[in-house]
Amino acid sequence: MTTHCPTSQADTALVPFADNSVSRTIGGMTVENGTDSIAFYGQTDLSRDRAGLERARALLAFMQQVVETLEAQKNLPDALPPRKPAKVANPFA
Numbered sequence: 001m002t003t004h005c006p007t008s009q010a011d012t013a014l015v016p017f018a019d020n021s022v023s024r025t026i027g028g029m030t031v032e033n034g035t036d037s038i039a040f041y042g043q044t045d046l047s048r049d050r051a052g053l054e055r056a057r058a059l060l061a062f063m064q065q066v067v068e069t070l071e072a073q074k075n076l077p078d079a080l081p082p083r084k085p086a087k088v089a090n091p092f093a
Contacts, residue, residue: 014031014033014062015033015065016033016038016062016065016066016069017033017034017035017036017038017069018033018035019033019035020033020034020035021033025042026044026055026058026059026062027043027044027045027055028042028043028044028045029041029042029043029044029059030042031062036080037080038066044059046059
């Protein structure tokens with residue numbers, strides 16, 4: 001189950017690469033945490049107003065956490081190996 005956190009709770013709720021179960025939305029963009037990668041999807045506008053400033057700050061703060069987490073990792077690989085597709089039982093069979 002994925003836990004969703006709104007932007008106002010984002011700084012304490014989402015630790016980059018900590019788990020596979022937390023996501024948050026900034027404007028219309030969803031950030032989905034994973035232990036191997038972090039996915040961004042959707043869209044948000046950084047409008048020239050206080051709401052746009054709040055979204056920009058939230059994105060910047062999270063991206064800074066991601067960079068710091070990656071920089072702190074010793075022996076960071078050049079690239080992760082490709083994932084092997086998992087077999088899933090056919091739910092219609």
